Amino acid sequence: MPWREIAPPIMQTLAPYITFDHVEVAYNDFVSGLRGVSFQIEKGEFVFLCGQTGSGKSTIIKVLSGQVKPTKGRVMIESQDVGALAKDEIPFLRRKMGIVPQDFGLLPNKKVWENVGYAMRAVGKSRTDVRQEVPDILERVNILHRADAYPTELSGGEQQRVAIARALINDPPLLLADEPTGNLDPEHSVEITDLLLSLHARGTTVIVATHDMAVVERVGHRILRMSAGRIDNRTPEEIAADEQADHNGGIEPNDEPSSSSEPSVTDSEEGTDA
Amino acid sequence: MLDQLEFLLTEALVSLRRNKWMTFAAVTTAAMALFIIGGLTSAYIGLASYAAQVESKFEMKVFVRDEATPDQAKALGERLKKLDGIKAVTFQSKKEVWETFKKENPGITAALEIDNPMPDTFTLTFTKLSKADDIAAAAKKMPEVAPKDGVQYQSEVQEFLDQTMSTIRWVGLVLGGLMLITGGILIYNTVRLTMIARRREIRIMELVGATRQTVWTPLLVEGLVQGVLGAILATGVLWVAHSILASLVRFSIPAASMSNFALGGTLFWLILAGAVYGVGCSYLAIREPKVKEIPR
Ligand SMILES: Nc1ncnc2c1ncn2[C@@H]1O[C@H](COP(=O)(O)OP(=O)(O)OP(=O)(O)O)[C@@H](O)[C@H]1O
Ligand SMILES: [Mg+2]
Numbered sequence: 289m290p291w292r293e294i295a296p297p298i299m300q301t302l303a304p305y306i307t308f309d310h311v312e313v314a315y316n317d318f319v320s321g322l323r324g325v326s327f328q329i330e331k332g333e334f335v336f337l338c339g340q341t342g343s344g345k346s347t348i349i350k351v352l353s354g355q356v357k358p359t360k361g362r363v364m365i366e367s368q369d370v371g372a373l374a375k376d377e378i379p380f381l382r383r384k385m386g387i388v389p390q391d392f393g394l395l396p397n398k399k400v401w402e403n404v405g406y407a408m409r410a411v412g413k414s415r416t417d418v419r420q421e422v423p424d425i426l427e428r429v430n431i432l433h434r435a436d437a438y439p440t441e442l443s444g445g446e447q448q449r450v451a452i453a454r455a456l457i458n459d460p461p462l463l464l465a466d467e468p469t470g471n472l473d474p475e476h477s478v479e480i481t482d483l484l485l486s487l488h489a490r491g492t493t494v495i496v497a498t499h500d501m502a503v504v505e506r507v508g509h510r511i512l513r514m515s516a517g518r519i520d521n522r523t524p525e526e527i528a529a530d531e532q533a534d535h536n537g538g539i540e541p542n543d544e545p546s547s548s549s550e551p552s553v554t555d556s557e558e559g560t561d562a
Numbered sequence: 563m564l565d566q567l568e569f570l571l572t573e574a575l576v577s578l579r580r581n582k583w584m585t586f587a588a589v590t591t592a593a594m595a596l597f598i599i600g601g602l603t604s605a606y607i608g609l610a611s612y613a614a615q616v617e618s619k620f621e622m623k624v625f626v627r628d629e630a631t632p633d634q635a636k637a638l639g640e641r642l643k644k645l646d647g648i649k650a651v652t653f654q655s656k657k658e659v660w661e662t663f664k665k666e667n668p669g670i671t672a673a674l675e676i677d678n679p680m681p682d683t684f685t686l687t688f689t690k691l692s693k694a695d696d697i698a699a700a701a702k703k704m705p706e707v708a709p710k711d712g713v714q715y716q717s718e719v720q721e722f723l724d725q726t727m728s729t730i731r732w733v734g735l736v737l738g739g740l741m742l743i744t745g746g747i748l749i750y751n752t753v754r755l756t757m758i759a760r761r762r763e764i765r766i767m768e769l770v771g772a773t774r775q776t777v778w779t780p781l782l783v784e785g786l787v788q789g790v791l792g793a794i795l796a797t798g799v800l801w802v803a804h805s806i807l808a809s810l811v812r813f814s815i816p817a818a819s820m821s822n823f824a825l826g827g828t829l830f831w832l833i834l835a836g837a838v839y840g841v842g843c844s845y846l847a848i849r850e851p852k853v854k855e856i857p858r
Contacts, residue, residue, distance in 0.1 A: 353769075375774065382771035393766055406763070410772040414565040457770060 304328035305462075305493060306352070311361035313347050313517075321347030321356070323517035329495070331461070334488045336504045337497040339514030345497035346390070348514075349464045352495070353387050354378040365462070383411060386455030388465040392447045394439040400450050401426065401435040407454045421457070429453045429483055445476030452483060463487060465496045469503050477503055573763075573780035577756040578787060584755055585788060588748035592792025592836060595741030597799050600832050602734035604800075604824075609727050622698060623714040626682035630706045635682050638706040642684055645700055647693025652685045659683050681708055746843045749788050753781050753847035782844050789840020793832040800828060 306329040313321035322344045329335055337345040350356040351363055354370055363370040365381070373381060394403050404425055405418040413421075426432040429449040439447055448468055455463060465484065469477035481503050488494045498504065504511060513520040578585050624642065626635045635653075643651045654662070659680040686701075688694060698713050707713065757764065767777050804823040 379768075379771040379773045382769065387769050389769065393762065393769065395762055395766065407766055407770040409566075409569045410767040410776055411770055412566055412773075412776070454766075454770065 305331040305333075305366060307362070307364040308348075308351075309362040309364070311351065311358045311363055313344075313351060313356055314359045315356075320517050322351070322358075324361070325514075325517070325519055326361075327512055327519060329493065332488075332491060332493055334485070334494045334507070334509040335496070336507070336509060336511045337495065337514060338499060338501070338504055338511055339520070340516075341499065342516075343514040344517045345499075345514055346466055347517075349387070349466050349495070349497055352464060353385060354381050379411075383458045384460055385462040385464055386452075386458065386460040388448075388451050388455045388463070388468055390467040390470055392439075392451040394447055394450055394454075396439055399436050399438055400431060400442070403439065403450055404454050404457060408457050411458065413457075425453050425456050428456065428487075443476065444472050445479050448472065448476070448480050449483065452480075452487075456487075461491070461493060463492050463494045465494070467498055467500075468496060469498060469500045474502065478506070481507060570776065570779045571783060574783035574787065577760065577780065577784050580759055581752050581755050584748070584752045588745060588752050588788045589791045589795065591741065591745035591748050592789055592839065593795035593799065595738055595745045596793050596796035596832050596836055596839075597803075598741055599734060599738035599835075600796055600828060601800055601803065602730050602738065604828065606727060606730050606734070609730070620688065620694075622686040622688075622694065622701075624684040624686060624701050625708040625712050625714070626684070627706055627708045627712070628681060630682070634706045638704060639684060641704065642686060642701060645697050647689050647697060649687045649689045654683045654685070656680050656682050742839070745792065746839070746846075749785050749840055749843035750847045752788065753785055753844040754850070756781060756784060757847070778848055781848050782841050785840040785842075785844025785847075786837055787840070789836035789838070789843075790833055791836075792840070793834075793836030794829070796836075797825070797829045797832050800832075801825060 308325050308327050311322050311325045315321055325344070325348070337348055339345055347356060351358055352365070352370065354373060358371045361371075365384075368381070370381065395406065398406055401422050404422050408418050408421065409415075423432060423435070426435055429452050431446060431449045431453060434442060434446060439450065442450065448471075452463075452465070452468070455465075463484070468480050468484065472480060477500060484494055484496060485507065624638075626638060630638070639651055639653055642648065656678055659682075660678040663680065686697065688697070701707055701713050764777055801823055808823075
């Protein structure tokens with residue numbers, strides 16, 4: 289869609305980088321991933337998506353990367369309507385973002401540098417490109433010294449860094465990380481968080497889905513709190529109060545307008561909020 | 563560009579090696595299917611052109627009884643000429659027939675010092691082909707005509723050819739079709755296996771923004787290679803089968819000869835068919851819903 293690329297620069301500076309406009313995702317008739325989510329993210333922000341398991345964090349990342357189409361509402365990245373992209377356009381959308389999957393997604397039979405090189409080859413870079421760029425990318429995530437190791441020979445934190453390195457091959461302005469510290473001990477979590485912060489410092493917009501509140505609190509950037517497929521706008525004090533109320537008799541909070549119309553399954557999930 | 567091609571081909575090659583037994587099964591079955599289809603098609607084409615030739619010079623041979631005197635033979639000729647629908651009747655004596663045959667088949671007859679086995683022969687041509695049956699029936703009743711197979715009626719040959727050709731058509735359709743389906747399932751399965759074996763790679767490719775062509779090409783190439791290997795194998799087997807058949811024919815039916823094996827043409831057509839077939843099967847496999855992703 290070339291006309292989108294040449295949209296007037298004034299539009300690009302005025303419009304937020306990422307816009308979710310009443311986005312709903314229904315995986316099927318019974319399961320919703322998102323139930324009407326609206327938010328905006330500016331260029332260069334560092335945003336945490338927090339919330340219980342099943343609250344829709346991964347779904348937001350999947351919608352952003354075109355893995356799942358919104359059932360309702362609109363998702364815009366710059367001036368591109370992600371939900372309206374054709375199948376052939378999605379690869380080019382993804383080249384403008386780095387995606388770090390929760391399970392690292394490393395190829396076990398390929399060395400560290402081959403893992404990164406393979407991804408580069410898959411997006412059409414030449415062997416010369418691989419030779420020249422891979423060391424730089426590995427250096428940026430501080431894993432160059434293990435370039436010849438196989439993924440199984442690495443610690444969890446090191447594997448995570450390789451996964452991040454692979455997400456950087458297209459030099460993306462946007463980085464999406466799903467539970468990047470999910471499998472790590474606190475020490476490695478700090479290490480990975482610092483790495484993400486350093487990428488952010490270089491101008492990359494970073495969106496991190498996590499339920500690791502220790503990390504979120506340590507960093508102190510913007511937080512989008514998810515709850516049962518919605519953005520939860522309560523302050524931490526209100527949440528604490530609601531939880532207190534829950535424990536004292538399971539009274540539903542009044543400021544959640546449609547919670548009574550939701551399936552009871554998600555309601556009970558909310559009840560277990562930690 | 564060349565670099566990218568090399569990447570895609572390497573991907574395909576790795577998969578072919580990884581699934582080598584599955585590939586082997588798929589290639590052999592595809593070869594069998596192409597062998598049957600190719601063999602029967604060329605037999606069919608050969609017979610069809612022969613049939614057309616026969617039709618264009620449609621004629622009937624009437625053989626004179628061995629004991630008949632020359633006068634009786636002459637009288638027979640007169641009577642044949644009077645039958646309705648006859649255009650011309652030509653006579654060849656025993657000797658002439660034998661000479662002609664020896665001239666046409668010098669290799670076979672030169673070595674043999676045998677007596678002339680040929681009868682006196684009338685060759686009949688027609689004004690109306692539809693009269694052929696009546697004429698044959700009338701000629702058979704004449705006393706001078708050889709009692710056994712006295713009338714060589716080319717429409718019998720024609721009928722035989724027609725029957726053979728329709729048999730070939732059916733056998734080819736059923737047997738070849740079955741083989742095609744079996745081979746197709748095998749190629750399909752090989753590609754599905756590859757998709758399962760490479761689901762990590764495919765997922766990573768899609769995650770970093772590889773185009774659909776990049777993800778698909780190695781899988782299509784895998785099907786293509788299987789189809790083409792099958793075609794080459796089939797051509798080889800056909801070639802061997804043809805030369806065995808040809809030498810059998812040469813020994814058992816001296817007068818008959820088989821056309822030479824068209825190696826280039828057969829190879830070309832079978833490879834084309836195998837390529838389309840292989841790519842088609844793997845396309846079907848790719849289009850199937852995604853292989854279940856590894857849980858994250
Ligand atoms: N492919 C899918 N098919 C059907 N339902 C799905 C699918 N993916 C997610 N869901 C459902 O959508 C809801 C939101 O899931 P999502 O993965 O976005 O949650 P999450 O916040 O990432 O949870 P977690 O912290 O466990 O990763 C859940 O109820 C989940 O069961
Ligand atoms: Mg998740």
